[in-house]
Amino acid sequence: MSKPVRVRFAPSPTGPLHIGGVRTALFNYLFAKKHNGVFFLRIEDTDQNRFVPGAEQYIFEALDWLGIAPSETVGKNEKFGPYRQSERKSMYKQYADQLIASGNAYYAFDTAESLDFQRKQHEEQGKTFIYNWHNREKLDTSLVLSTEETEKRIAAGEDFVIRFKTPVNETLHLHDIIRGDIQFETNLLDDKVLFKSDGMPTYHLANIVDDHLMETSHVIRGEEWLPSLPLHVLLYRSFGWEAPEFAHLPLILKPIGNGKLSKRDGDKLGFPVFPLEWKTEEGISSGYRENGFFPEAVINFLALLGWNDGTDKELFTLDELAEAFDLNRVHKSGAKFDPEKNKWFNHQYLQKQSDESLANSFTTILKERGILTALDVTKIVSLIKERANFVSEFWEMSDFFFEAPTSYDEKASKNWKEETPALMNQLVAVLNSIEDFSSLNIETIVKDWMTQNDIGMGKVMQPFRLSLVGALKGPHLFDIVALIGKEETIKRLEKAIATL
Numbered sequence: 001m002s003k004p005v006r007v008r009f010a011p012s013p014t015g016p017l018h019i020g021g022v023r024t025a026l027f028n029y030l031f032a033k034k035h036n037g038v039f040f041l042r043i044e045d046t047d048q049n050r051f052v053p054g055a056e057q058y059i060f061e062a063l064d065w066l067g068i069a070p071s072e073t074v075g076k077n078e079k080f081g082p083y084r085q086s087e088r089k090s091m092y093k094q095y096a097d098q099l100i101a102s103g104n105a106y107y108a109f110d111t112a113e114s115l116d117f118q119r120k121q122h123e124e125q126g127k128t129f130i131y132n133w134h135n136r137e138k139l140d141t142s143l144v145l146s147t148e149e150t151e152k153r154i155a156a157g158e159d160f161v162i163r164f165k166t167p168v169n170e171t172l173h174l175h176d177i178i179r180g181d182i183q184f185e186t187n188l189l190d191d192k193v194l195f196k197s198d199g200m201p202t203y204h205l206a207n208i209v210d211d212h213l214m215e216t217s218h219v220i221r222g223e224e225w226l227p228s229l230p231l232h233v234l235l236y237r238s239f240g241w242e243a244p245e246f247a248h249l250p251l252i253l254k255p256i257g258n259g260k261l262s263k264r265d266g267d268k269l270g271f272p273v274f275p276l277e278w279k280t281e282e283g284i285s286s287g288y289r290e291n292g293f294f295p296e297a298v299i300n301f302l303a304l305l306g307w308n309d310g311t312d313k314e315l316f317t318l319d320e321l322a323e324a325f326d327l328n329r330v331h332k333s334g335a336k337f338d339p340e341k342n343k344w345f346n347h348q349y350l351q352k353q354s355d356e357s358l359a360n361s362f363t364t365i366l367k368e369r370g371i372l373t374a375l376d377v378t379k380i381v382s383l384i385k386e387r388a389n390f391v392s393e394f395w396e397m398s399d400f401f402f403e404a405p406t407s408y409d410e411k412a413s414k415n416w417k418e419e420t421p422a423l424m425n426q427l428v429a430v431l432n433s434i435e436d437f438s439s440l441n442i443e444t445i446v447k448d449w450m451t452q453n454d455i456g457m458g459k460v461m462q463p464f465r466l467s468l469v470g471a472l473k474g475p476h477l478f479d480i481v482a483l484i485g486k487e488e489t490i491k492r493l494e495k496a497i498a499t500l
Contacts (some may be wrong), residue, residue: 389424405470
């Protein structure tokens with residue numbers, strides 16, 4: 001690459017960070033790491049009307065949790081600071097003035113009412129109003145005013161905006177790393193506002209100026225910014241600056257049907273679309289963290305939404321992703337979001353965790369439920385984790401270890417026959433005689449007793465499990481027996497005999 005890689009994630013603090021934004025941050029992070037470059041974060045808060053308190057902190061917390069924090073950002077290695085656009089606003093006017101001076105932009109004094117009138121007039125004729133080359137010299141602009149009159153109106157305090165003067169009759173031949181060569185006809189583009197009447201730049205001007213000053217080498221962003229590509233390239237050209245390379249990522253699509261993944265899809269189908277929980281007066285939007293997802297699992301499934309390394313490999317560490325990542329292998333078409341596949345990823349990462357680590361998390365859940373236990377929680381976790389996707393499922397899968405059943409599954413109770421109480425009383429006597437109460441020893445002795453007395457396996461094992469668990473579920477029966485101990489096992493058997 002001709003110049004050092006510097007890529008950025010530039011979110012607006014207008015609400016919680018959507019999972020699509022997280023993927024954009026991730027792909028920038030991976031690209032920077034792959035090329036020994038810099039991944040930095042700039043807060044684009046020029047639209048103060050849409051600013052939401054807490055949103056900026058949310059962005060930083062989310063990226064920290066996911067392990068993809070930027071190396072330069074607000075308050076951290078501010079080599080090209082400030083990294084918050086609202087703190088850079090004094091510098092943008094000079095660049096807008098520079099475009100005016102070079103003839104690449106102009107002042108527009110049109111009122112909101114006059115523009116509404118133009119739009120309605122066009123609608124009545126079945127047309128769409130576009131502010132560009134075909135009407136800009138008929139509207140209230142500096143293109144039809146003398147320099148003196150323009151300056152006089154500005155000095156008088158009239159509201160104005162600065163618009164880009166899009167070139168006429170030109171075909172732009174542009175290149176996108178993901179989408180290849182693209183053409184745009186300048187006559188179809190509108191003259192975008194670059195500088196607003198409130199003294200703030202629009203996204204387009206601030207974005208280009210900041211990317212240039214911060215030495216951004218590649219702009220990797222969502223597909224929704226593709227229509228802005230010709231304007232941005234033209235702005236670089238107008239300033240006489242070298243443009244970065246561009247790559248527009250595919251959309252993340254709904255699990256069902258067409259269209260971009262939204263919060264509504266998550267609410268409807270019961271999965272999060274935000275990395276962390278987000279609270280408002282309207283309610284709480286759940287997050288991946290609070291839903292029990294491991295950050296590594298979230299990173300892994302997001303990386304494979306619209307990209308793969310050309311193999312069937314699905315499980316990657318962050319370092320492996322960075323090593324394999326290539327923008328040329330990002331797909332052009334949208335990637336369908338699959339909540340069930342996300343659970344599968346979390347299941348894989350749960351299996352990778354140590355039993356001790358999972359036991360610590362589960363102990364917290366037990367304490368929240370008011371359960372203080374002397375049982376070996378690490379051993380219990382080792383018996384149940386294989387069937388779990390989340391630590392939050394551990395309680396439902398193991399409650400019988402900590403609490404004796406208070407009722408018995410109706411369907412399973414059909415295994416309790418007329419001869420069952422007598423067999424269970426014999427089983428109690430067998431268990432009472434065992435000194436080495438380890439799983440393997442209990443199993444050997446109980447099975448020997450059944451063999452010697454010609455007792456069928458089903459006649460004992462199913463009622464035995466029902467007595468201990470309250471249902472025909474759970475791990476290996478004799479592991480349960482060994483863990484809860486002789487006294488508790490016999491107590492539960494006697495209760496079942498009396499109840500069933």
